[in-house]
Amino acid sequence: MILQEGLGVTGNIMFLEEIKMNPVVGLDVAKGESQVQAFLDKKKPYKRSFKVAHTVEGLESLHRYLREIENLTGIRPPVVLESTGHYHTPVVQYFEERGYLLIIINPLVSYRAKSSSLRKVKTDVIDAYHLCELYYKEDLEPNKKRGIQLLNLRNLTRQHENVTGIYVQTKLQFQAVLDQVFPEYHGVFGDLYSVVSLLTLLEYPTSGDVLVVDEEALGNKIDEFCTSRSRKWANTKAKKLIAAAAKNPFQTTLYQSHIMSLEMYIKMLIEYQKHLSKLEEEIGALAKEIEEYKIIQSIPGIGEKIAATIISEIGEIDRFNHPKKLVAFAGIDPSIFESGRFKGSVNKITKRGSSRLRHALYMAVRCAIRDCRKKKTTDEVIPRNKRLREFYDKKRKEGKPYKVAVIACANKLLQWIYALLQNNSTFQDLA
Numbered sequence: 317m318i319l320q321e322g323l324g325v326t327g328n329i330m331f332l333e334e335i336k337m338n339p340v341v342g343l344d345v346a347k348g349e350s351q352v353q354a355f356l357d358k359k360k361p362y363k364r365s366f367k368v369a370h371t372v373e374g375l376e377s378l379h380r381y382l383r384e385i386e387n388l389t390g391i392r393p394p395v396v397l398e399s400t401g402h403y404h405t406p407v408v409q410y411f412e413e414r415g416y417l418l419i420i421i422n423p424l425v426s427y428r429a430k431s432s433s434l435r436k437v438k439t440d441v442i443d444a445y446h447l448c449e450l451y452y453k454e455d456l457e458p459n460k461k462r463g464i465q466l467l468n469l470r471n472l473t474r475q476h477e478n479v480t481g482i483y484v485q486t487k488l489q490f491q492a493v494l495d496q497v498f499p500e501y502h503g504v505f506g507d508l509y510s511v512v513s514l515l516t517l518l519e520y521p522t523s524g525d526v527l528v529v530d531e532e533a534l535g536n537k538i539d540e541f542c543t544s545r546s547r548k549w550a551n552t553k554a555k556k557l558i559a560a561a562a563k564n565p566f567q568t569t570l571y572q573s574h575i576m577s578l579e580m581y582i583k584m585l586i587e588y589q590k591h592l593s594k595l596e597e598e599i600g601a602l603a604k605e606i607e608e609y610k611i612i613q614s615i616p617g618i619g620e621k622i623a624a625t626i627i628s629e630i631g632e633i634d635r636f637n638h639p640k641k642l643v644a645f646a647g648i649d650p651s652i653f654e655s656g657r658f659k660g661s662v663n664k665i666t667k668r669g670s671s672r673l674r675h676a677l678y679m680a681v682r683c684a685i686r687d688c689r690k691k692k693t694t695d696e697v698i699p700r701n702k703r704l705r706e707f708y709d710k711k712r713k714e715g716k717p718y719k720v721a722v723i724a725c726a727n728k729l730l731q732w733i734y735a736l737l738q739n740n741s742t743f744q745d746l747a
Contacts, residue, residue: 339385339393342447344440345404352378353444354385354393358452362388365441370406379414392416396447396456398423408459418459419451424668426450462631469602470628474672476595476621483588490581497574498523500560504553509585512542516557518582522569523561531558599624607740608633612733614742616701617684622676626733629673633737642734645669646677648726665723677726681708685725704729 337357344351349369354362362385368374386392394417397404408418429450430443450456487509494501498521505513516538520526526534531554538557539550569575603609603624613623636642643649647669653659667674684701685708699705704725711721736743 337389337391338452339389339391340448340451341382341385341393341395342444342451343395343397343404343407344443344447345397345400345407346440347403349374350378350397350407351440351444352381353441353448354381355448355451356385356389361445361448365444367440375407375410379411382416394419394451394458396421396451398426398447412461419456420459421447421450421456425454429453460632460635465602465606466628466631469599469606469624470631472595472599472602473621473625473628476592476599477625477672479588479591479595483585483592486581486584486588490578490585493574493577493581496571497521497566497569497578498561498564499566500564501557504556504560509589511586511589512538512545514582514586515541516553518579520557521575521578523564523567524569526557526561531555534558596621603627608737611736611740611742614744615680615684615729615732615736616743617686617704618680619683622680622683625672625676626680629670629676630733630737633734636734639731639734643727643730646673646726646730647671648674648677648723648730674726677729678722681722681725681729684729685722 339354339356339362341352341354344353349367351365351367353365356362368378382393382395395407395411396419397407399420399422404420408420411418426443426447430446494517498517500523501517502508505516507513519537520529520534531551534554534557535547535551538553539545539547542550600620603620606627608627609623612618612627613620618626630642630645633642636645640649644666647667648665650663651666652663681704684704685699687699707728708721708725711724712718716724732743
C-alpha cells in the first residue's frame with residue numbers, strides 16, 4: 317500500500333476512500349418536479365431524498381446540491397433520469413449548459429430493474445433510489461447532445477404528423493355530415509377537399525341554396541373562388557352543381573344542427589390545410605440545409621417527407637456504432653424466445669424503438685418496390701428501386717408473407733442508410 321507522506325494512517329484511509337468514491341444523482345422526473353436521491357458510492361446514499369420544482373429557483377437549488385457532492389467527493393456526479401417525453405427537457409437543458417454528464421435511460425430498462433425486487437412498492441422516493449442503484453449495476457451510456465437543427469426538424473415532422481391525424485379525423489366527420497345534407501355534392505369537383513370545393517359548399521351548403529341561384533351567378537361565384545381556372549371551367553362546375561342539387565335526396569334540411577356542423581368542419585379543414593402547408597414549407601427549407609437529408613433522398617423511393625422524417629428520427633449517425641443498434645432503435649429487429657430445448661420459430665419484431673421511424677421505413681419500402689412506368693408513352697414498367705425490389709422478390713420466392721418480406725426490406729434499407737451516412741456518400745455511389 318502506498319501512503320501519502322504527512323497524512324498518517326487515518327488520513328491515508330480517508331484519502332483512499334475518497335479516491336474510491338463514485339457519486340451519482342438519480343432523478344425521478346414528473347410533470348413540473350423531480351424527486352432527488354444521491355449516492356456517494358455503491359450502497360452509500362447521501363442524505364434524505366427531496367423534491368425540486370422545474371423552475372429557475374428549483375434547478376439552482378439542485379445545482380447547489382450537486383456542487384456540494386462534488387466538493388465532498390472531488391468528483392462531479394453524473395445525473396441519471398428516465399426518458400419521460402418532454403417532462404425532463406428543462407432539467408436536461410439546464411445541466412447540459414453547465415457541463416454535467418447526463419444519462420437518460422429507457423423506462424423499460426429501469427422497470428426491468430425494479431421488477432427484480434419481490435416487494436411491490438412504488439413511490440417517487442424509491443424510484444429515484446432505484447435509478448442510483450441501476451447506475452452501479454448496468455453499463456449505462458451517457459446521453460449524446462443532439463444538434464439543434466435536427467431537433468427542430470424532428471419537432472416539425474412530428475407536429476406535421478399530429479396535425480395530419482387531426483385533419484384526417486375531421487375529414488371523416490365532415491363526410492358523415494355531408495352524407496346527411498348534400499350527398500350528391502361528392503361528384504361536383506374532382507377534389508372534394510380543394511379550396512374552391514370547400515368555399516363553394518360553405519356558400520351553398522344545401523341543395524335548396526343552390527337551386528334558388530341562377531347558373532350565371534353560381535358560375536361567377538365559383539370563378540371568384542378559383543381565379544387560376546378559366547371562366548368556362550367555372551360554368552361547367554356550376555351546371556354540375558345544379559344537376560347534383562336537383563338529384564339530391566335531401567331537398568329540405570330538417571336539422572339545422574347539421575348545417576352548423578358542416579360550416580364548422582369546412583372552416584376547420586381550410587385552417588388545417590393552411591397549417592399543413594406552412595409546416596411543409598418549414599420542413600422543406602430546414603431539411604435542405606442538412607447534408608444527411610440529401611444523402612437519404614438519393615435512395616430511389618424515398619421522397620421529401622419520408623427523408624425528413626427518417627433523418628430527424630435517426631439524428632446524428634455517430635450515436636450508433638453498429639448498424640444493428642440502428643435497426644434495434646427502429647424496433648424492426650426480431651424478438652428471440654428460447655427456453656430449454658424449445659426454440660421459438662415465429663418471432664415478431666420487437667417494436668421497442670421509434671414508431672415514427674418504423675412507419676417511415678415501412679412507407680419508404682412500399683414506395684421503393686412499387687412498379688412505375690418508365691415513360692408515359694410506353695407500357696414498360698420498372699420498380700422505383702431495382703435492388704430493393706430484387707431483395708423483396710427473393711424473400712417472396714422463399715415463401716415469406718408480404719409483411720415479413722417488407723420488414724426484411726426495411727431492415728436492409730436501414731443498413732444501407734447507415735452505410736451511406738457513415739461514408740457520407742449517395743446511393744448511386746454504391747450501385
